Amino acid sequence: MATYESQKSQAPFQYKELFQNGKSHTLRRMCLSFSIQAAQQLSGINLVSTYANQILGQSFDLAPGMSHLIAACGGTEYAICSVLSVFLIEGLARRKAFLLRSTGMTGSFILIPILLLQNQRNMQLAAPGLLFLFNTFFGLAWVGGPFLYSAEIAPLRSRAQINGVATAANWIFCIVVVMNIPPSFPNIGWKTYIIYAVLNASFIPII
DSSP states (O other): OHHHHHHHTSOOOOGGGGGOOTTTTHHHHHHHHHHHHHHHHHTTHHHHTTTHHHHHHHTSOOOHHHHHHHHHHHHHHHHHHHHHHHHHHHHHOHHHHHHHHHHHHHHHHHHHHHHHTSSOHHHHHHHHHHHHHHHHHIIIIITTHHHHHHHHHSOGGGHHHHHHHHHHHHHHHHHHHHHHHHHHHHHHTTHHHHHHHHHHHHHHHHO
């Protein structure tokens, strides 16, 4: 309440403040918020969720009925993990949660092409299970964590504006990923997973 009253006594907010650092490091905080929201989409979650049916059919050579069933199970498991993250994020702390889950997401995308390149069909069929594993890691930290983090680090005076910029980053990179996945598999196939493995791995030293 005291902080709110203090903010009320100040001059109206101006958008140029977003590009100033000063005592509150507004520009730095905005860049962090933008980056964490962009990273959420660049992790490849829409590869696993939005295009699950298509990937299971084309990449893993599964029948349409089986693809639909596995995609539905994956969506259910993803929702359960997202709920569990509410209880885990506070106990594990933000940075550690992002680090551990990013490591798991990277490992999942590395193992998928390795299994797909095996000549044994049972090894290839094990690869879809790693999509579930990716969903688990993502759901336990990355599904809601970036939204929470960007709100927490923003100063009260510019919180709404910084979160607006961060959410714009989320949607911009969502569109980039969603538009690039359909032509990606016909052209480079399993190498698509490697691209997202590299992107996830790049988050680890940054975090």
